[in-house]
Amino acid sequence: MRPTHKLALLCTLMTSTGCRHPYVVPEEPMPPNTILLSQMMRELSAQPGFTDALLAQIDKGGKKGPALLTPALIDELRKRILGKDWQGLDRFPGWTMREINPTVRVVGHVAGKSPKLEATAAVHPGSPATTEAAKQFLDLGPYALDKSETVDLDRPSTLPGFTTDGLVTTLGAGVTRGDGPNDLAPEHAESQRLADVLNRLAANLLPSSTLFAAKVQGRVANSPQDLIAALLATGHEVTVGDARYFANFGHFHYQGKDVMMPFWVNSQIVVPHSGGRPLLIPVSHAEYEWHIRGPHLNADVSYYFGIDGKSEWRTMDTLDQPWVLKRNAHEYRDADAVEVTRLAGLLTVAYMHQHDARPELPFGGYYALGVCQDGVSAIEHKMTGRVTLFPNTADSSLFSDPRDAEINALITAIPKDRTGAEPEPERIFGSLPTAPAASADQAFNAITIPGLADDLNATYKAWQNGTLERTRSTWSLVLKILLALAFAAGAFVGVRKLRH
Structure with a gap:
């Protein structure tokens, strides 16, 4: 085969597997009062010290941070900013889970024992012995582990109202990080007390805890689920939503605009008619949300395992930027709401056992013990028999404490994304904070991130009609090219022999 023929074949193969002209990331249309990160950094990256200040803020995590930023990811982000790779910055990092996983494992070896080595260690038989030790990973408010008391929820909360103190940071140059109040903020005092009470009731299962109780209209509860049952019995409406959002990577604002x-x-799914370009999706944030309305208590709290290493109930009264959207994949009431509460309480205790047994896990165990999706996935699997979230990262081998047998089994049952296996489309689309519309061509048009709705509409339609394709690794591409070249060369030699 002549060199020109080989080159033509190589180009054809490269085109068929995705190596066409580079995809230009759209920058419009944008939601009102919103700009892309690249737009902010175009203007500010030249200011001395600003990039490092921004990266330091991101590295601290956030209420709904999508993933921990390992040193490798921080370095990658810095390179894209300093190299003025604005296209890459607007799809950061765009890696597969197979590429992200090793960066987390490296940190694990540097910061403490590796999860695999930890899994072989004997589980510590105790639990946090003091309130101060427990509060490192469980917010208890004014309540203590070593003090027995009964909180009367019929009385108004005496906690302070909503404030942005500690939530909003000014970086200068017109940039702030953090969000103000949403429409639930007026109930902050009641919501904060409820979150503290639910956490403290869950902690009753810790061996070092004395008995704690909450009372509603004379009904005494000693566990989170008993409290929800008491609220239902006293005329309160309780709804528990399985909520999904796009995770906000930074919570930044620039000159009054959302960033x-x-x-x-990388979902490892091919966007149809793109020349093999992979579908990149924003990581979602998942949490359970309790909305309580009634004659004695009005409050709203959420549960998830966060980047702060805390598996617990929290308030949910800060304002989300409009582009993150929101969807309740499931809603639970009555006995189902009680059951979801019970499972969330068991997860809270299981993670406290993990912190006690493996204090050296980096990031408070975040990623090794799962991310926000894992606990929600575990409960979703118990309640519906399905899992519709991606990614899940918990190392099942770490969940071996016999006191947490039910949670261990639930974590083991959910699909994992630690090895980089191709995630099921149901989980890719199920993680999104908007449900597909009736028309497959316009299924995700509610999404306002530039370019994403078009990609999702095309891939969702392909999934529905059975034409969805998966991406292949670089090595698979090279192997395909080499095999094709070998086949072509063999055919060429065969033709020459026939001619002679």
Whole structure:
């Protein structure tokens, strides 16, 4: 085969597997009062010290941070900013889970024992012995582990109202990080007390805890689920939503505008008619949300395992930027609401056992013990028999404490994304904070991140009609090219022999 023929064949193969002209990331249309991260950094990256200050803020995590930023990811982000790779910045990092996982494992070996080595260690038989030790990973408010008391929820909360103190940071140059109040903020005092009470009731299962109780209209509860049952019995409406959002990577604002900062992951799915370009999706944030309305208590709290290493109930009264959207994949009431509460309480205790047994896990165990999706996935699997979230990262081998047998089994049952296996489309689309519309061509048009709705509409339609394709690794591409070249060369030699 002549060199020109080989080159033509190589180009054809490269085109068929995705190596066409580079994809230009759209920058419009944008939601009102919103700009891309690249737009902010175009203007500010030249200011001495600003990039490092911004990266330091991101590295601290956030209420709904999508993923921990390992040193490798921080370095990658810095390179894109300093190299003025604005296209890459608006799809950062765009890696597969197979590429992200090793960066986390490296940190694990540096910061403490590796999860695999930890899994072989004997589980510590105790639990946090003091309130101060427990509060490192469980917010208890004014309540203590070693003090027995009964909180009367019929009385108004005496906690302070909503404040942005500690939530909003000014970086200068017109940039702030953090969000103000949403429409639930007026109930902050009641919501904060409820979150503290639910956490403290869950902690009753810790061996070092004395008995704690909450009372509603004379009904005494000693566990989170008993409290929800008591609220239902006293005329309160309780709804528990399985909520999904796009995770906000930064919670930044620039000159009064929201800064759009998703954290992108390669789904290993091909966008149809794109020449093989992979579908990149923003990582979602998942949590359970309790909305309580009634004659004695009005409050709203959420549960998830966060980047702070805390598996617990929290308030949910800060304002989300409009582009993150929101969807309740499931809603639970009555006995189902009680059951979801019970499972969340068991997860809270299981993670406290993990912190006690493995204090050296980096990031408070975040990633090794799962991310926000894992606990929600575990409960979703118990309640519906399905899992519709991606990614899940918990190392099942770490969940071996016999006191947490039910949670261990639930974590083991959910699909994992630690090895980089191709995630099921149901989990890719199920993680999104908007449900597909009736028309497959316009299924995700509610999404306002530039370019994403078009990609999702095309891939969702392909999934529905059975034409969805998966991406292949670089090595698979090279192997395909080499095999094709070998086949072509063999055919060429065969033709020459026939001619002679």
